[in-house]
Amino acid sequence: MIPNFELLLPVLLALLAGVLFAFGNQCSRIAMRYTDSQTASLFQIGVSTALYWLIAPFYLESSFWNSPVLPLLAAIGLIRPLLSANLGMAGTRILGPTISSTLAATAPLFGVALGVVLLAETLSWEVALGTAGIVFAVAILSWQRDSGRTWPLIALLLPIGAAMIRSLAHALAKIGLETLPSPFFVALIAYTVSFPIALANDLRIRRHNRRRLSTAGLKWLVFTGLIYAVSVLVLNTALMSGRLIIVSPIVACSPLFTLLLGRFVFREETLNRKVTVAVLLVVPSVILIGLRA
Numbered sequence: 001m002i003p004n005f006e007l008l009l010p011v012l013l014a015l016l017a018g019v020l021f022a023f024g025n026q027c028s029r030i031a032m033r034y035t036d037s038q039t040a041s042l043f044q045i046g047v048s049t050a051l052y053w054l055i056a057p058f059y060l061e062s063s064f065w066n067s068p069v070l071p072l073l074a075a076i077g078l079i080r081p082l083l084s085a086n087l088g089m090a091g092t093r094i095l096g097p098t099i100s101s102t103l104a105a106t107a108p109l110f111g112v113a114l115g116v117v118l119l120a121e122t123l124s125w126e127v128a129l130g131t132a133g134i135v136f137a138v139a140i141l142s143w144q145r146d147s148g149r150t151w152p153l154i155a156l157l158l159p160i161g162a163a164m165i166r167s168l169a170h171a172l173a174k175i176g177l178e179t180l181p182s183p184f185f186v187a188l189i190a191y192t193v194s195f196p197i198a199l200a201n202d203l204r205i206r207r208h209n210r211r212r213l214s215t216a217g218l219k220w221l222v223f224t225g226l227i228y229a230v231s232v233l234v235l236n237t238a239l240m241s242g243r244l245i246i247v248s249p250i251v252a253c254s255p256l257f258t259l260l261l262g263r264f265v266f267r268e269e270t271l272n273r274k275v276t277v278a279v280l281l282v283v284p285s286v287i288l289i290g291l292r293a
Contacts, residue, residue, distance in 0.1 A: 010242020011290040013234055014250035020231035022257030026266050027224040034217025040224070041085050042202045047225025048232070049191040052184070059184040069176040073186055076176075077193025080169035082201070084162045091158035094151050101142030101255070103159040105135050110167035111248025118171050121243045126292040131249040133285030137278040138255050170248055174239045183236030187229070246289055253282050 024044075032040050064070075091100040108131045115121040173186050180186070213221075238247045256278050262268050263275075 008290060010238050010246055011250060013238035014247045017231055017235040017238055018251045018254040019257045020227060020234060021254040022261050024224055024227040024231055025258045026261050027220060027227055031217060031220035031224050034214050037089055038202060040221060042198050043221040044225040044228055045081060045191060045195050045198045047222050048229035049195040051226060051229045052188040052191055056188060064180060064182060064185050067180045069179045072172055073176050073189035074193045076169050076172050077190035079165050082194050082198045084165040087158050087162035091162060094155045100159040102139045103156060104163050105138035106160060107163035107166050108135055108249035108252040110164050111170055112245045114167055114171040115244035119174060119244055121245045123245060124292045126288045127245050130285040130288035133281045134249045134252055137281035138252060140274050141255055141259060141278050167248060170239060171244055173236055174244045177240040181240055183233055183240055186236050187232045249289060250286055256282055
């Protein structure tokens with residue numbers, strides 16, 4: 001049976017969120033030509049937070065502040081995006097981008113597991129097979145031959161921890177949205193909690209060691225923050241309208257979209273056999289998941 005549009009909406013929104021996150025990743029990469037990853041992360045969180053508060057008068061309702069899920073939404077801000085981003089960056093620094101990215105591809109597995117355990121969602125063979133296909137595709141994209149290991153095995157927990165935190169944040173957002181169906185408010189609270197922590201962490205690390213930011217760099221950082229802000233809203237809308245085990249694996253296709261955008265939009269990537277294999281894995285995987293939406 002072919003799903004109708006209403007049932008396909010979470011799939012389409014998850015795909016859109018994945019594309020937007022990929023676009024933000026490309027813009028962030030350009031922004032980091034002018035600054036470091038710590039500054040880029042702080043600016044992106046700050047710009048997203050500012051945008052949410054600027055449009056808050058149009059979406060906020062006074063009853064939202066009395067919601068019992070408010071502490072839950074604040075908890076999301078304690079772990080994402082700051083903690084997950086820092087774990088991811090630490091993993092890349094210690095393990096290298098290849099191993100770190102490959103292990104980060106396990107995020108859909110955690111998302112599906114949390115959907116089944118915390119939300120009592122039913123896992124069908126189509127969703128399981130589609131999730132496995134997406135995980136393999138992302139792992140293929142990121143895998144390269146590395147030289148001998150020079151890092152402790154415990155360092156593997158860094159990218160895995162980042163993947164777990166991202167999935168946990170999605171699960172908590174889904175739980176919150178079931179009680180308070182406002183994708184905007186979920187994002188607003190999470191980022192409002194996260195930004196002061198990110199700012200305090202930046203001040204603690206840098207203090208007197210700050211780089212001047214060029215106008216071009218500032219423009220790219222602001223643009224990236226706006227893109228990520230919209231991405232999170234689209235993701236939350238997908239979570240509100242669909243199941244976590246459907247949305248989480250599809251959003252995880254973002255690395256593939258990043259490569260495709262790099263080739264066809266930013267003209268800075270080349271397509272190879274790995275990308276071709278990844279596409280051949282992702283497309284039927286998303287279709288399988290969509291058929292069970």
